[in-house]
Amino acid sequence: MRDVEINIKGMVSAHTIIAFSIFIATLMPHFFVENYSVYGTHLAWLYSVSGSVAVVNITIFWLLGISPPTKKHTLSYKVSRLVKSCLHFVASCLFFHLVLVLYGATLLEAPLETFSLAVLLSCFTTLRCLCALGPNVQAWIRVFSRDGAMSIWDTCLQITTAGTLIGTWLGAFPIPLDWDRPWQAWPISCSLGATFGFLMGLLVAPGWIYWHRKQLTYKCK
Amino acid sequence: MSSFSSKTTVSDLPAEPLSGNNPNSSKVPAPLFHRVVIVLIDALREDFVFGSKGQQYMPYTQHLVERGSSHSFVAKARPPTVTMPRIKALTTGSIPGFVDVVMNLNSPVLLEDNLLWQAKAAGKRIIFYGDDTWVRLFPKHFMEYDGTTSFFVSDYTEVDKNVTRHLDSTLNRDDWDILILHYLGLDHIGHLSGPHSSLIGPKLLEMDDILKKIHSSLTSREMEGSLPNLLVLCGDHGMSETGSHGGSSDPEINTPLVLISSAFKRKVDMEKPGTVAQVDVLPTLALALGLPISRNSVGCLIQPVFEHTSLRDQLRFLHLNSFQLNCLLKDSTPNFQKEEGYDQFHLAEKSHANWMKLYLEGNTSEVLSNLGRKLLRQYLGALKAMSSTLSKQLGKYDMYSMIVGMVLVLQVLLVLILAMPEALSHPAEVEIPLYSSLLSLPFYMLWLLCCSIHVLVCTSAESSCYLCNLSWGLVLAAITTISAMLCVLLSMAGRKLASGAKTGTKNTNGSGFSELDMLLLTGTAGNVISLGSSSFVEEEHQTWYFLINTLCLAIFQDVCRKYFRERKNYSDDSSYLVSKEDLPVLLSPISGQGSQKWLALSTPLLTLACCRLLRSLNQTGVQWAHLPDMSHWLNSWEHKAELSVLSAASLVLIFFLVQKRCSLVSKIALALGLLGVYSYRAAVGNVLFPWQLASRDISKGTVEARFVYIFVLGILFTGSKDLLRSQVITADSWLKCRGLWEVYSGIVLLCAILLRPHNLPVLACSLLIQTAMAQYIWKELQYDAAQTSIIHYWFGQAFFYFQGNSNNIATVDISAGFVGLESYVAIPAIFLTAFSTYSGPLLWACHLVCYLSSAQDSRHPASLGHGCYCFALLRSIPTVVYIILVTALRYHLFIWSVFSPKLLYEAMHTLVATVVCIFFTAMDQNHIAQS
16 A cells, blocks of 8 residues: 555656646747747647657656566667557557548648647557557557556556547537637647646546545556 | 508508698609519529629620619528528518428418519509419419429429510510519529539520510610619529528528619729618619508618619608608517617608708708708618618517427426336336326316416417417317326326335446446437537537547447457466456357457448548538538539449449348349439439430439339338238238338338439448448447447438538438429428438438347347337437527527527427337337237
């Protein structure tokens, strides 16, 4: 139980750092991009947030040492893992792009916007999975199946991923409204929804795990 | 309006305002024009005359507009932009409501005060050629007429030739005063192929020629000393980018209005046409012809038309118009004194009297004309104010009838909801305590109370009320229903409370929801809530596409969970093993399960792909309706071959998907029927026949269509024969299943003939999804009847929109009502149109019946009943909530353009769903009889 509480503290600090990095990433481009605004130069904001979330996530997971224990320590093994992870990431971007197109995003118009949103979603979901679980599809399926979580980090992954996806899903709702607001343009409302969902996930996860720490009996190794 | 059939007469006209007594001033103003020819071109869009198309195809008219002695305006029509309400607006000056859309198909005689009645009363002789809606509206007003039927949409040359053939002889005669021509061809072209079709140009050129002919004849016959003639060119409504009309988009409501007469000043330069309302045409024409303005007109005269007359006459016309509006205002508004226009009018009337006094004294100074001009502006301001107040408050609601209707539907919904636990229980039987409540004391007391309320309301109401005008029998029936339902509700609720108290805490089964259930419930609730927003009503298809997509992904996740977690069992990585309890029962590896698994996995993906393709087939809604879509591409002239291949492939696919469950005879009939569908489309000219040598003439394809109808009826007959036999004689479930599937294939064949060729892929895809889902998903994943019904309902909704429908009247494809008919016959045309519009929901509902009854076995004996209940509930919740929402939003800006068409759609959909539910119940009788 003590172990869990320490872990939760670590999670809270990690999540604070990630949330803070999103905040910084929103402000930073002011100094580099002319006429920067979240709506006007949305793609700049989007890349900045995805980049910073990616870097911060990788660093945190590396520092906390949550990444799955590697059996071998040879360089070639590590490199192959890295390459595999990159491939997984690209595949997930393509997957999200496909899902967005299925949801009605135009195939030929604005492919860059759609793909950028896919990259953002991948950064919020797939990248964290890659960091925590490694390029191991079996482990992913385990984590995302019912009662499959084995550590608080697995639960946290579930919550943030669900938060991101639900946020994006809800973010699509204002698009058909005839209000003619700048944030109704594709993909602004969806990417904002995803970011808010992700932030909510970050906020909710430690609390939820803390409140349910009695029920969460992980069938640990 | 207070009184509908009373008419203004000449004696009602006010005298010219004058302080002091002057006997010679109360004369009726003399007509300004000798003869009037009104050329009404159906669906004439504003840019067909004033825009680039006009420059290209209507050179003569364009010349008149730019250089001739004419006045041109853009007349804004009010929604609903459908022909009959527009004719009413043009002839009565009032603003007809949405009920007139329904009446458009069956127009009764117009009893309201109107221009034609006034003209006839004044002894003018009227000749009419064109759309026979006019003849039905004004059966005794014309000296001579020839009506052409407006419903045969695929004909766009004959309708107009039938009008033009009388023109030469009529123009040479002298025995008429008003000639009205209503050309339909342009509208038909719009319905067929849209505003950018290659057929539009020649049609506009033809219209231009006709105008030239009329104009030159009118000017050549103008005699010295007589009054000039007037030629009016107008459109009743415009045409949307897809070629239909009915909605409120700019191209639909903007129509050109050109008045040509030698009396007008010759223009030197092209001016941008000003904007007027369509109802303004009536007072203008009435005053120009020296007729009283119709009673219910809310228009104000178009001032430039009277510019050439003397200031005194102009003021007189304005006075007459504002007097009439003032009377209308007094009649229709309880506190009219507070209205802005009322004061303005009285002020203007007073200064008019002063001006007249000065004028009659022979004062001709500059001051007088300046004063007159100021007075003119004052009158115009008063007119504008009164007209806008009147058109705003014309939406008077009969709240009493609305509330009674709302109470009725709410009661039905509450009964349905209260019956939920029983209806979804194992035997699926609901007992409604009707007799006991009919005999109870509260029922009689309620009945008396309702009667007295009714009498009280009806005697105190000032405005007309639908319920109060009904016969007593109907009213009593309604009151009895309401009070009986209330008693039933009370006793059901009481029973529920009692049983709830008895079982107490036992009822805690809230945890049984899966993610899919959650999605289905939130989706349904979300859609119902979204109906309160006009944008979401306009773009409802987006909601359904979105939900369908999410549903497919959720199903995909379910499938993945089922198949992948099984596999883990025999994978060696035992550290990931999860507790065995929540694994599916299927544990033994079966041979052939591999292919089953992959098929099951690919089904949701196939569905997703199909939905994405269909989504880009027809762009509907409002915001993105203008985007190019595949149906435009397919329907353009140069892609006929692609369209032919696509529709042939779809028909083949339809055949293979449907045939396997039919008997041999039905199979052959189906194959021949589908062949007939293709040859019908080839005969009509939509698709190409590969072996057709010379280009055949385009016919109406009546023979081919009737050939298909025979097979439809044949298949339906064999199907219902099987059903009856299974029901009455043998109670054989296999026979019943086959009968049901045959009925289903008959319906598919009927859909195939009615849907346009570019929509055949929609039909094929829906069959494909149904087959795949039934085979690999619903059975394998053991979805219960309620889940399957909700999924069916959702897909039915999505396919309603895939087929190009929207919540706008404009998208109803009325050409489906003429398949296989020589001319317009009301009942079959309405039936066929409704069937083709609702073919998506209907097909899915029929599939639900077939699927549930073939899945009905000892394990799920009541699935049909559950399905029927869910279906009824799914349809009633949105309808009831929408009725309440619309009542609450009745003063919303978009109430007429967005919300009321949706209400019509909801009502029609509920009717269709009722038919399906009756079918359900009939199919379920067997089960009830057995148990």
